Each structure stands twice: as structure tokens, then as C-alpha cells.
Amino acid sequence: MAPLKAILPLVLAGFSAARQCSNFLIPVDISSRQGQFRKVPVEGNLDVGAFATRFNEFQKNYTATLLEGYQTLVGSYNISAQYCRPDSGSKNKIQILTHGIGFDKTYWDLDYDNYKYSYVNVALNAGYSTLAIDRFGIGNSSHGDPFNEIQAQAEVEALNAVTLAVRNGHIREIDSSYKKVIHVGHSFGSVQSYWLSAKYPKNTDGLILTGYSTAGQFLAYIVAGWNLHSARLNQPLRFGNASNVVFRTVVERHGLSNNIVQGLQKLLMAAGVDLTSDEVWNELATTEVLDLTTGYNKSVISYNYPSGYLTHSDLTALQYAFLQPGNYDVGLALVAEHTKQPVTTGELLTIGNAPKMSPFTGPVLVVTGETDVPFCGGNCYGQVMGTSTSNIPEGVAKAFPSASAFESYIQPNTGHGLNFHYNATAGYQVIQDFLARHGLAAQ
Numbered sequence: 001m002a003p004l005k006a007i008l009p010l011v012l013a014g015f016s017a018a019r020q021c022s023n024f025l026i027p028v029d030i031s032s033r034q035g036q037f038r039k040v041p042v043e044g045n046l047d048v049g050a051f052a053t054r055f056n057e058f059q060k061n062y063t064a065t066l067l068e069g070y071q072t073l074v075g076s077y078n079i080s081a082q083y084c085r086p087d088s089g090s091k092n093k094i095q096i097l098t099h100g101i102g103f104d105k106t107y108w109d110l111d112y113d114n115y116k117y118s119y120v121n122v123a124l125n126a127g128y129s130t131l132a133i134d135r136f137g138i139g140n141s142s143h144g145d146p147f148n149e150i151q152a153q154a155e156v157e158a159l160n161a162v163t164l165a166v167r168n169g170h171i172r173e174i175d176s177s178y179k180k181v182i183h184v185g186h187s188f189g190s191v192q193s194y195w196l197s198a199k200y201p202k203n204t205d206g207l208i209l210t211g212y213s214t215a216g217q218f219l220a221y222i223v224a225g226w227n228l229h230s231a232r233l234n235q236p237l238r239f240g241n242a243s244n245v246v247f248r249t250v251v252e253r254h255g256l257s258n259n260i261v262q263g264l265q266k267l268l269m270a271a272g273v274d275l276t277s278d279e280v281w282n283e284l285a286t287t288e289v290l291d292l293t294t295g296y297n298k299s300v301i302s303y304n305y306p307s308g309y310l311t312h313s314d315l316t317a318l319q320y321a322f323l324q325p326g327n328y329d330v331g332l333a334l335v336a337e338h339t340k341q342p343v344t345t346g347e348l349l350t351i352g353n354a355p356k357m358s359p360f361t362g363p364v365l366v367v368t369g370e371t372d373v374p375f376c377g378g379n380c381y382g383q384v385m386g387t388s389t390s391n392i393p394e395g396v397a398k399a400f401p402s403a404s405a406f407e408s409y410i411q412p413n414t415g416h417g418l419n420f421h422y423n424a425t426a427g428y429q430v431i432q433d434f435l436a437r438h439g440l441a442a443q
């Protein structure tokens with residue numbers, strides 16, 4: 001049982017790594033040829049559940065069912081980014097980091113436990129600069145219509161636009177020029193990095209696909225396991241807006257705003273219910289109550305996601321989808337729940353549409369946790385029917401007939417969300433070593 005303090009806001013000692021980081025918006029113009037979908041109701045949680053049910057139907061294709069035709073989405077959007085470079089100066093190689101579903105760019109640079117889990121710090125120590133983005137549609141990047149704007153293709157175009165801006169030195173806030181750009185993805189971010197390499201092979205110099213395989217049959221596991229809710233109803237105070245009146249009113253009436261969990265504990269005590277820490281933990285912190293109370297802050301504008309932005313229900317769903325029980329810090333998982341991000345209906349309908357092959361001619365590394373659920377069905381050493389590889393990530397090689405090098409690596413004692421496991425940074429070192437061995441060392 002984790003101590004109660006794990007659910008209190010973290011006060012971090014100022015950590016001064018040898019790094020310089022800044023956050024800014026990158027304006028992009030994109031044009032994306034993509035699906036035009038018939039919209040189905042996704043207002044309430046039962047509608048959302050029905051969407052997931054239809055999506056998962058055996059041997060059916062909900063994408064095809066809802067597809068009405070094709071459209072070209074043209075627009076100008078903002079992509080929110082964190083740029084970091086080593087204190088010692090940049091070495092003209094940069095890694096562009098693209099997060100997966102359920103997270104934002106902070107996935108790569110968690111401040112938890114003095115940045116013990118920071119991918120960014122491992123890359124900086126190896127001499128690389130990093131640019132982590134919120135994917136188009138998510139977090140502090142521009143949002144859009146969840147069916148017909150925020151689809152995989154549009155996000156790939158946005159990633160490519162950011163990549164070109166880096167290559168051409170067109171980002172005002174980035175003073176160095178980068179001759180070599182390495183794309184590092186996690187999960188859906190790996191799908192998009194792969195997709196970019198297939199569509200624009202000249203725009204990337206190296207590909208690191210974490211939490212990834214080309215076995216698509218396990219998508220239904222995670223879509224079921226997420227127990228999807230409407231984001232704005234799941235964390236009404238953080239994902240919704242002032243129209244989510246119910247919980248907002250409770251919070252304001254009872255003065256719970258400083259620390260909602262402690263506030264609830266006090267409120268219950270006043271009503272004669274004296275909960276022990278364990279009870280608070282079991283009833284408030286590991287259940288949907290945690291999500292309902294997350295994010296109250298009068299002075300900060302909440303994300304205001306429209307209906308059609310969906311999210312996994314709670315901590316148990318997070319564990320099923322992303323974590324290997326016993327090998328992660330529950331306090332960190334709670335941070336993940338507090339900072340989680342949604343997935344759109346359009347993303348789910350298009351996640352499987354990446355080209356089957358990539359003509360990319362540089363080095364490719366796949367790194368997947370051994371019990372990854374969405375890409376390995378919980379066992380990366382399993383055998384997929386009709387393949388002859390000894391494990392699932394190795395099967396990705398077939399998609400890269402022209403790669404200068406291909407390696408796959410299974411990170412032990414780790415689930416899909418590699419970053420959240422105790423041994424995360426050792427796995428990250430494997431990545432930097434691979435790059436150094438294949439002509440992309442930073443020094």
C-alpha cells in the first residue's frame with residue numbers, strides 16, 4: 001500500500017541538471033488528405049461505451065462503417081513544444097519526441113522523484129538536444145473536431161511540418177541548426193514516427209520506435225481495457241469547462257479547492273465518517289473519485305475538450321493498459337492519472353491506416369516492454385500466427401526492407417508505458433547506445 005502522501009501534490013526540490021529547456025508554440029500549416037466520418041453520438045459515457053463496443057467487434061471494421069468519403073483538411077495550427085539542449089551547447093543532432101495516447105510531451109521529462117524517469121535527461125547526457133511535442137489535437141497544441149480533424153494523418157503532417165521547421169532553422173526559439181534529426185516515438189507516437197518515415201523518408205535520419213510492433217490484433221484489448229469515458233465527464237474540472245457544474249459546485253460550496261482529497265477527508269470527518277489512511281487510499285485515490293477531483297483550479301483555464309475526446313476511466317485501467325504490476329511506483333502512476341490526456345474518436349478510427357512498408361534507409365530500433373498489452377497482447381515473446389520471428393517486436397523488420405540497420409529490443413520487467421517502470425532509464429541508455437553504434441553519436 002502506498003502511503004497517503006503519494007497522492008498529495010508533489011513539492012520538488014529545484015533540480016538543476018546540466019540543461020537548458022524552454023517551452024513555446026510552433027505554428028504549422030498543414031494539408032492532410034484523410035477520412036470524412038459520419039459522426040455518432042459520444043455525449044454521455046454510455047454513448048462512448050457503445051462506440052468502444054462497435055469499434056471492437058470481431059471481424060468488423062468500424063472505420064469502414066463510418067467512412068463517408070475523403071476530404072483534405074487544410075489549416076494553420078499551433079504545436080506546443082519543449083526544447084532542451086545540453087548546457088555544454090548543442091552538437092547538431094536533435095531527437096524529436098512524440099508521445100503516445102494517454103500522455104502529453106511531459107511523458108519524456110517527468111519531474112517525479114527528481115527527474116529519475118526523464119528520457120530527456122538521458123538524451124541530453126548523451127549530447128543530443130530534444131524537442132518534445134504535444135501531438136496535434138492534444139494538450140497545449142491546437143484542438144479540433146474529434147472525428148474529422150484530429151486524425152492520425154493530420155498528426156503525421158503536423159509532425160512533418162515541425163520536422164521541416166527544425167531542419168530549415170525556421171523556429172525562432174531554436175538558435176542552433178540541426179543537420180541530423182532522429183525521431184523517437186512512444187506507442188501512437190511511434191506509429192506516427194514510422195508513418196512519417198514511410199511518407200517522407202528523407203526527413204528523418206534515425207527512427208526509435210518504443211512501445212511498438214506491427215501486430216495490430218491487440219488494439220481491441222486496450223480499447224476494451226481502457227473502459228473509455230468522455231474526457232470532459234471523467235475529469236470534469238480539468239478536461240471540461242464551466243458547464244460541468246455538478247462537481248465544480250460541490251468543490252466551491254465546501255471550500256475543497258486547496259487539496260481536494262484532504263478536503264473530502266475533512267468533510268467526511270465532519271459528517272462522522274472517520275476514514276483511516278488506508279480507507280482514503282482505497283476509496284478515494286485508487287477509484288474514479290480521484291479522477292472526479294483532479295484538476296480543480298479556479299485561476300487556470302481547463303482544457304475544455306469537446307465530446308468525442310475520450311479517456312481511460314481510472315487508475316486500474318491505466319495499470320492494465322500501460323503498467324506491469326509490481327514494477328512501477330504507484331505515486332508515479334497517480335501523477336500519470338493527474339496529468340493524463342485523451343484520445344479522439346478520429347484517432348481511434350485511423351490508427352491502423354499507416355502504410356504497410358517504409359522505404360526509409362537509415363537505422364531503426366524498436367524497444368518494447370516485455371508485457372506490453374496493446375502491441376504484444378501482454379507477452380512480447382509470443383508467436384503471432386503466420387510469422388516466423390522469435391518475438392513480436394522483431395516482426396517490425398519486415399516493414400523496413402531498406403533500413404541500414406534494424407534491431408529490436410525487449411525491455412525486461414516493463415509494460416507498455418516504458419517510462420513509468422523502475423528500470424526505465426536503463427532502457428533509455430540502450431537507445432543512445434544504438435544511435436552511437438549506427439553513425440548518429442552526438443559527439
Ligand SMILES: *[C@@H]1O[C@H](CO)[C@@H](O)[C@H](O)[C@H]1NC(C)=O
Pocket residue numbers: 061063064067352353
Ligand atoms: C478498415 O476500413 C478502412 C476504410 O475503408 C481501411 O482503410 C482499412 O484498411 C480497413 N482495415 C482493415 C483491418 O481491413
Ligand SMILES: *[C@@H]1O[C@H](CO)[C@@H](O)[C@H](O)[C@H]1NC(C)=O
Pocket residue numbers: 025076077078142
Ligand atoms: C497560436 O498561438 C498564438 C499565441 O497564443 C495565437 O495568437 C494564435 O492565434 C494561435 N494560432 C492558432 C492557429 O491557434
Ligand SMILES: *[C@@H]1O[C@H](CO)[C@@H](O)[C@H](O)[C@H]1NC(C)=O
Pocket residue numbers: 080104105106134139140
Ligand atoms: C499547458 O499550459 C498550461 C498553462 O500555461 C501549463 O500550466 C501546463 O503545464 C502546460 N502543459 C503542457 C503539457 O504543456
Ligand SMILES: *[C@@H]1O[C@H](CO)[C@@H](O)[C@H](O)[C@H]1NC(C)=O
Pocket residue numbers: 257258296297298299300
Ligand atoms: C492554481 O494555479 C495557480 C497558477 O498556476 C497557482 O498559483 C495556484 O496555486 C493553483 N491553485 C490550486 C488550488 O492548485
Ligand SMILES: *[C@@H]1O[C@H](CO)[C@@H](O)[C@H](O)[C@H]1NC(C)=O
Pocket residue numbers: 240241242243304305306307
Ligand atoms: C463547454 O463545453 C460544452 C460541451 O462541449 C460546449 O457546448 C460549451 O460551448 C462549452 N462552453 C464554453 C464556455 O466553452
Ligand SMILES: *[C@@H]1O[C@H](CO)[C@@H](O)[C@H](O)[C@H]1NC(C)=O
Pocket residue numbers: 411412413423426427430
Ligand atoms: C534494466 O534494463 C537494462 C537495459 O535494458 C537491462 O539490461 C537490465 O536487465 C534491466 N534490469 C532489470 C532488473 O530489469
